[in-house]
Amino acid sequence: MALQDTKIPYEILIRFGDDGAPLGAHVQYRRRVILDGEVLKDDVLDAEPLGLVDFPTSDLLSEAAEKALATINGQSLALAHAAATEAELRSEIERLQDLASSVVAQAANTEAELQSEIERLQHLTSSAVQNNPTTPAMVDA
Structure with a gap:
């Protein structure tokens, strides 16, 4: 008569906070009792806090952590x-x-210089017309 009473990992739950950091983890195990090849009991046990030390899937979790760190x-x-x-x-x-x-600023300076030059030329033109009587008078149309 060979009696086997084994506890094997069934499910892992890991909770994360709003910042993406892990808050906690739990694991559920299956308990199987086998007598001479016949399964007498196969139950999922209550969840318990997860510790990675001596946990059979720690290599898998380490690989996942390594990939997460690489990302x-x-x-x-x-x-x-x-x-x-x-x-x-x-x-x-x-x-x-x-x-x-x-x-x-350069455009504003250029505009001011041009305006000053226009005013100077208008003044010269006006003075020339007034000082030269031979200049034909402008006729209003």
Whole structure:
């Protein structure tokens, strides 16, 4: 008569918080009692806190953790690259805003110079007409 009473992993539940960090884990085991090849009992036991020490699937969980860390590292590198790109773009935006301000100021100066030149030429024209009696008078139409 060979009696086997075994406890094997059945199910794992891992809860995560809003920040994605693990909050807790529980495991359910199956208890199987076998006598001379006949299954006498096959029950799912109540959930209990999960400890990875000596847990048969710890290699599987370690592999999952390794993949998760690799994903996190990849995302961290992508985030750092995005931050650097953002800094470069902000710097370029600032440079272009300064350039635009300079162009606007230059245009305002040019407009003022042109307006001054127009007024000077109008004054010269007006003076020339008044001082030269041989200039034909303008006829109102």
